Amino acid sequence: NNTVIVNGTSHGLDEGSWKGKAHVWQNRTINVASEPKHLETPISNHFSFATQFLDDKVNNDQQRRTLSTIRTSETTGYYFDMFRSKSLGVNNFHDYIYHNIGDATNIMTTTGSVLPVFPTDRYQNDIGDLQKSPGWRFFENTNVTESMNSAVHIRFDLNETNTYMNMFAPSGVDREYTKAVGPATREAKGSYLNKKTQIVAIRQQGEAWEKPYVHIFEPSNSTNTSVKSVEHIYYKNIIAGAKVISDVNGVKITDYIFSNQNSTNVRYFDIDFTGEFGIVRTELKDGKTKVSLYIGKGSSLKFLDEAITADSDGKAFKEYSLNFEYFSNIVSNNFNIEVSTG
Numbered sequence: 001n002n003t004v005i006v007n008g009t010s011h012g013l014d015e016g017s018w019k020g021k022a023h024v025w026q027n028r029t030i031n032v033a034s035e036p037k038h039l040e041t042p043i044s045n046h047f048s049f050a051t052q053f054l055d056d057k058v059n060n061d062q063q064r065r066t067l068s069t070i071r072t073s074e075t076t077g078y079y080f081d082m083f084r085s086k087s088l089g090v091n092n093f094h095d096y097i098y099h100n101i102g103d104a105t106n107i108m109t110t111t112g113s114v115l116p117v118f119p120t121d122r123y124q125n126d127i128g129d130l131q132k133s134p135g136w137r138f139f140e141n142t143n144v145t146e147s148m149n150s151a152v153h154i155r156f157d158l159n160e161t162n163t164y165m166n167m168f169a170p171s172g173v174d175r176e177y178t179k180a181v182g183p184a185t186r187e188a189k190g191s192y193l194n195k196k197t198q199i200v201a202i203r204q205q206g207e208a209w210e211k212p213y214v215h216i217f218e219p220s221n222s223t224n225t226s227v228k229s230v231e232h233i234y235y236k237n238i239i240a241g242a243k244v245i246s247d248v249n250g251v252k253i254t255d256y257i258f259s260n261q262n263s264t265n266v267r268y269f270d271i272d273f274t275g276e277f278g279i280v281r282t283e284l285k286d287g288k289t290k291v292s293l294y295i296g297k298g299s300s301l302k303f304l305d306e307a308i309t310a311d312s313d314g315k316a317f318k319e320y321s322l323n324f325e326y327f328s329n330i331v332s333n334n335f336n337i338e339v340s341t342g
Helices: none
Strands: 003-006 029-035 047-056 061-071 077-087 093-100 104-108 140-144 152-158 163-169 176-182 197-205 208-220 227-235 238-248 251-268 271-285 288-303 306-309 316-322 324-329 334-339
Touching (some): 003 077, 047 271, 077 238, 208 227, 271 324
Parallel strands (some): 288 324
Antiparallel strands (some): 047 061, 152 163, 176 197, 227 238, 271 288, 288 316
């Protein structure tokens, strides 16, 4: 399972557990918002999302997670994952844990250089309860990188199917990446039913609420991914989403994904969004720009001179075209318009 462990002590309680002395009872996670809602028709074939919130009184922390499925074509797409977490007491450190079936885990720079790792015993401990919480004592062959704040590309190789799962982490937050293996995945198929599961544990010092974990996951049939770059979107020094650039059959697709901790206003270059989850997409091809505006949960979204307003359920979607190429430049904090002469 994916999860974030707080201060290395996340655990359950015995009282209320379905089995005596199980120590697995925890507070319920609630669904904050989703589009589409259960059994409803989505407003777009390209975008969907769901956000959950956990008020964890057992461990005195709070967590909020948004997962979005984003298509870039009939055969390509990726998952956007933002995981906010904070202790209501002392924030010593957080660990984001991700599992994937496979035969190897490669932790690399965005240019494909494998990052050096070193043996670590930081996960060979527990808090002393019957469940050996938080459970990472079962990690084997743990090797960690040095602390870094550069962008990272993690690739899980599945030799049996000649496929890959790619995990992209933007730059900007100091983190240490540990790769390991753990117990086999019971839902796996083929030889992976009995193989050790590939594990990545990402440690971040302090809180992970205003600086949440943001990852893009893209499954692929080759090492050449359609996702080319991922960057954080900041607003008032708080991470508010991600900018994802993809190249699909020569079309440059840029997704500006906004995932706020509550319904608030975010202004980012030529975008003005009020709400919890929204996306602006630009697709550049043949000197023109196709634009998609999506509100999964919110009230309004404006891009350049075009704006949409959400319905009573807080959602809206619109597509239209510009007769020029649009692209924003994060580094120089400006934007460029290239007018087509054709």
